[in-house]
Structure formats: C-alpha cells, structure tokens
Amino acid sequence: MRVAGFYVAGVDAGSTYTKAALVDDEGNLVATAILMTGVKIVEAARKVYAEVLRQTGVTEDRVKFLVGTGYGRYNITFGHLQVTEISCHAKGAHYLFPNTRTVLDMGGQDTKAIRINERGEVIDFCMNDKCAAGTGRFIEGAAKVLGLSLKEVGELSLKGKKPVKISSTCAVFAETETMEQLAWGNSVEDVLYGVHVSMATRSIGLLRRVGIVPELTFTGGVSQNVGMVKALEEQLNMKINTSPLTMYCGAIGAALFGLEKLRAAQEVKVKR
Amino acid sequence: MVITVGIDVGTRNTKIAVMEDGAKIIYKNVTRTTFDFAKTARGVYGSALKELGLREDDVKYVVATGFGRYRVDFRDINVTDITANSRGARLFYPNTRCVLDIGAGNSRAAKIDERGRVVKFRSTEKCAAGGGGFLEKIAYYTGFEISEIGKIALQSKNPVPISTVCSVFAESEVINLVTQEVPMEDILMGAHLSVIGRVVITLKQVGVEPEVTLTGGLVLNPAIPKALEEKLKMKPNASPELFYAGAVGAAVLGYRRLLKKREVQAA
Numbered sequence: 001m002r003v004a005g006f007y008v009a010g011v012d013a014g015s016t017y018t019k020a021a022l023v024d025d026e027g028n029l030v031a032t033a034i035l036m037t038g039v040k041i042v043e044a045a046r047k048v049y050a051e052v053l054r055q056t057g058v059t060e061d062r063v064k065f066l067v068g069t070g071y072g073r074y075n076i077t078f079g080h081l082q083v084t085e086i087s088c089h090a091k092g093a094h095y096l097f098p099n100t101r102t103v104l105d106m107g108g109q110d111t112k113a114i115r116i117n118e119r120g121e122v123i124d125f126c127m128n129d130k131c132a133a134g135t136g137r138f139i140e141g142a143a144k145v146l147g148l149s150l151k152e153v154g155e156l157s158l159k160g161k162k163p164v165k166i167s168s169t170c171a172v173f174a175e176t177e178t179m180e181q182l183a184w185g186n187s188v189e190d191v192l193y194g195v196h197v198s199m200a201t202r203s204i205g206l207l208r209r210v211g212i213v214p215e216l217t218f219t220g221g222v223s224q225n226v227g228m229v230k231a232l233e234e235q236l237n238m239k240i241n242t243s244p245l246t247m248y249c250g251a252i253g254a255a256l257f258g259l260e261k262l263r264a265a266q267e268v269k270v271k272r
Numbered sequence: 273m274v275i276t277v278g279i280d281v282g283t284r285n286t287k288i289a290v291m292e293d294g295a296k297i298i299y300k301n302v303t304r305t306t307f308d309f310a311k312t313a314r315g316v317y318g319s320a321l322k323e324l325g326l327r328e329d330d331v332k333y334v335v336a337t338g339f340g341r342y343r344v345d346f347r348d349i350n351v352t353d354i355t356a357n358s359r360g361a362r363l364f365y366p367n368t369r370c371v372l373d374i375g376a377g378n379s380r381a382a383k384i385d386e387r388g389r390v391v392k393f394r395s396t397e398k399c400a401a402g403g404g405g406f407l408e409k410i411a412y413y414t415g416f417e418i419s420e421i422g423k424i425a426l427q428s429k430n431p432v433p434i435s436t437v438c439s440v441f442a443e444s445e446v447i448n449l450v451t452q453e454v455p456m457e458d459i460l461m462g463a464h465l466s467v468i469g470r471v472v473i474t475l476k477q478v479g480v481e482p483e484v485t486l487t488g489g490l491v492l493n494p495a496i497p498k499a500l501e502e503k504l505k506m507k508p509n510a511s512p513e514l515f516y517a518g519a520v521g522a523a524v525l526g527y528r529r530l531l532k533k534r535e536v537q538a539a
Binding site for chain 2: 015039071109130131132133135137145169170171172173176179180182183184
C-alpha cells in the first residue's frame with residue numbers, strides 16, 4: 001500500500017450492519033470493514049473504524065476527516081460530519097461503477113431507488129418510508145423460518161424452477177407466509193425463488209418512480225444476495241452492477257464526501 | 273349424545289374443542305402451530321380422543337377453521353374464522369352483537385344479528401400492525417416475554433403511544449423511548465393502545481354495538497381489554513375461555529350442520 005499524506009474515513013451505521021471505509025488522499029479505497037450493529041450503535045461504529053485502521057496500520061491522527069452516514073449517523077459523535085445515506089450510496093456507487101445512473105440500495109429495513117447524474121450527484125430518489133415491506137427484513141423472516149443464513153437463501157432460490165406467488169408484503173408476515181407456502185407442498189427452492197421475485201417486483205416499483213436509466217448499480221447488504229441479483233436481472237431484462245464492495249457503498253461515499261470537504265477547505269486557503 | 277369437534281389452526285396456536293350436542297364443552301386444548309399444519313391438527317385431535325377415551329367413529333363431525341383450516345385433511349367442512357368466532361362468542365355471551373377476534377397475525381371485527389349470523393365484517397390483513405405480531409415484536413425489542421407485557425402495561429399511568437405503524441420500524445421508536453428513560457410500563461401500554469387503536473377502526477367500520485366480545489389469542493393479555501375499554505368507553509366481554517371461541521364456534525357449527533342435514537335430532 002502506498003503511504004499517503006492523509007486519509008479520510010466513512011462509517012455507515014445501518015439498521016443491521018455497520019460498515020467502515022478508509023480512503024487515501026488521492027481518493028483510492030484502501031480498506032473496508034463490517035460488523036453487526038446491535039443495540040450499541042456508537043460502539044459498533046467505533047469498532048469498525050478501529051478495524052479499518054488496524055488492517056492498514058494507519059494511525060488515527062492521519063485520518064483528517066471522518067463522515068458518518070446511515071440511519072444511526074447522528075450517534076457517530078466522534079465524526080466531523082453527517083451525510084444522508086442516499087447521497088453516500090450515490091457517490092459510492094459512482095466510485096465503483098462510474099457509468100452508474102440509477103442506484104438501488106437495499107438494506108435491512110430500507111430500500112431506496114436513486115437517480116444520479118454523471119458526477120454521482122443525486123437527481124431524484126424514492127424510498128419505502130411507511131413500512132419495512134420490500135426490504136431485507138422480508139428475506140430475513142423467510143430465512144429465520146427455514147433456519148438458513150441469508151447467503152444460503154439466495155443460493156437456494158437459484159435452484160427454484162417456478163417462483164411461488166407470495167401474497168404478503170408485511171415483513172412480519174414473511175415467516176407465516178413461508179410456512180404456509182411450504183405447508184401447501186411447495187419446495188423450499190420455489191418458495192425462496194418466489195420471495196426474491198416478489199421483493200424484486202416491489203423494488204422495481206420504486207425504481208420506476210425515479211426512472212430506470214442504465215447502468216443500474218445494486219448496493220446495500222442485500223446486493224450480496226445472488227438470488228436477489230438474479231430476480232432483478234430477470235425482471236428488468238438487463239444486467240446490473242454488483243460486486244463484493246457494493247455493500248460498502250454508503251461508507252465509501254461518506255469517506256469521499258470527507259475528501260471533498262477537505263479539498264474545498266484547502267482551495268479556500270490557497271485562494272487566500 | 274352427539275359429539276362434534278372444532279379445530280382452529282391459527283398462525284401461532286392450534287386450538288381444539290370437543291362438544292356434546294353443540295352446547296356443552298367436554299374438552300379443550302391448545303398446542304403451538306408448527307410448520308406442518310396437518311400434523312399439528314392431527315396431533316391435538318389424537319390426544320383429545322385418547323384423553324376422552326373416544327374412537328374416531330364416536331365423533332360425528334369435524335369442523336376446521338383458522339388460517340390453516342384447508343390443511344386439516346380429516347375435516348368434514350371448514351368455516352371462516354369470522355363465522356366460527358362469532359358462533360363461539362355467542363355461546364359464551366348470548367347478547368353479543370360485535371365480535372372482535374384479535375389473533376397473532378391479524379384481527380377481525382364482525383357484527384352479528386340476534387340469531388348469531390354475521391351481518392358485516394372487516395379485517396386488518398395487510399400487515400402485522402393490527403394484531404399480536406406487533407406486540408410480539410415490541411416484547412422482543414424490550415426484552416420481555418409476550419406473556420409478561422400485558423401485566424407490566426397495566427401499571428402504566430401515562431401511556432406513550434407508538435406512532436410508527438410498521439412493526440419493524442417501531443423498533444427504533446421503542447429504543448428511543450427507552451433511552452429517553454420513559455418508564456417501561458408506559459411504553460408497553462402505549463404499544464397496546466396503538467394496536468387497539470387500529471383494531472377499533474375496523475370495529476367502527478362494522479358499527480360498534482354492545483355487547484362487544486373479544487376473542488382470539490390476545491384475550492389472555494390483560495392489557496388488551498383495558499385498552500379496548502379506554503378506546504370504546506365500554507367494557508368488552510373478555511373472559512379467558514374466549515381464547516377457544518374459534519374452536520368452540522366451529523364445533524357448534526358442526527352440530528348445527530348435522531341438524532340441518534337431519535342426521536341427528538335436536539336434543
């Protein structure tokens with residue numbers, strides 16, 4: 001790793017996981033870390049931040065700016081600035097896939113559709129504000145009934161042949177709906193395929209409201225679920241961008257906001 | 273003596289009632305609903321027969337109700353939750369005009385006429401906000417058992433209603449209230465009032481008329497009748513045996529069906 005003059009960091013305190021990213025003074029991503037959020041949001045934020053520093057051996061005094069984002073961002077009191085996760089996901093997605101024009105961020109209890117311009121700035125967005133229907137919680141409910149991990153439910157859904165029609169939308173009903181579908185004699189694979197298709201349909205509804213312009217980048221924790229990626233691609237009839245880093249988009253975007261802030265401050269200094 | 277059986281396969285619990293001549297309850301029992309509804313139902317049915325020393329032939333009619341009713345493969349017929357609970361409520365409280373069945377998944381309000389027939393009904397079916405599922409989540413967020421929260425809530429003096437409708441989103445609101453050091457009993461009573469507030473809307477849609485009888489799993493939670501009384505300004509019937517109203521009502525309907533088919537003579 002190149003030794004940079006200074007670093008910036010972003011911490012994304014999500015409802016389920018807290019993510020951190022470390023970016024150097026030239027805007028290169030150097031490290032990421034992830035941890036369960038739990039009830040102690042500040043503690044989780046401090047721990048993931050410490051983890052990116054540990055991985056890289058960068059000392060805390062060389063991190064010139066730290067930005068908090070995610071639903072718990074106002075609890076990250078050791079940071080310098082808080083930015084909404086919508087702006088951060090947009091910036092992070094644009095960093096990983098520069099041709100991104102639409103972002104779908106699917107997390108533990110939020111799903112957001114974001115339209116961005118060629119500079120990675122938000123033009124429009126739409127999210128589930130009333131309830132947790134159509135978010136990662138629904139898949140979690142199905143996984144819980146089956147005693148499977150989130151990774152496993154995605155993989156199993158790929159083996160489904162015919163998606164079962166899922167009638168419930170409430171995330172709390174995911175458990176009983178899964179139970180009921182299995183009781184009707186449907187295979188686990190087909191039920192899970194159905195769960196992913198129904199989630200994809202709901203998120204496409206959100207995406208349509210902001211307009212789907214390629215390339216579409218899928219971010220947030222659920223972007224790591226292969227079943228969800230497949231269901232989205234099938235229904236949208238287009239390839240979508242994902243990578244193991246897309247779940248860190250919020251944290252990466254936050255760190256990049258920090259870098260912009262520092263650069264702007266320096267320009268002011270130079271002008272003076 | 274004619275024996276009929278009612279089995280109510282709910283989202284959380286499966287209830288069974290065995291009756292003589294559609295009037296006398298000779299046995300009732302409950303078990304947790306498992307993922308195999310048919311097996312759960314067969315299980316409670318089997319133990320009921322065994323404990324009563326009956327053979328399957330002794331049972332004239334088996335009526336299934338509840339969300340898993342179609343999976344009860346040994347049933348003679350199935351009836352909706354609304355019909356079954358209305359019948360059951362009327363058996364315990366003959367002057368019932370409104371039945372409010374609050375279960376784990378959702379709740380149903382029904383208006384019945386003086387003969388016990390359902391005139392009008394409404395249900396909260398889109399999400400868990402109007403049922404026990406909401407309170408289960410609140411119990412989980414606050415670290416209590418679902419069986420404890422009602423008792424704690426009854427000690428509340430200044431209930432703080434939960435404004436979030438979504439059971440999942442309510443978590444952050446509850447955590448906020450806890451960090452603001454709002455007394456636990458006030459948070460819990462607030463949660464009960466929020467659920468009841470939504471249930472009362474369905475009741476108002478069918479038209480509130482005394483007597484109101486509460487049935488379903490939440491009748492066992494002492495804060496529920498209290499919250500309902502506060503919202504309705506009227507005391508609902510809420511004795512613990514109403515927990516079995518669905519199963520009992522199903523068994524009554526079985527007996528009535530036999531009468532109609534003239535397979536038995538009225539006792």
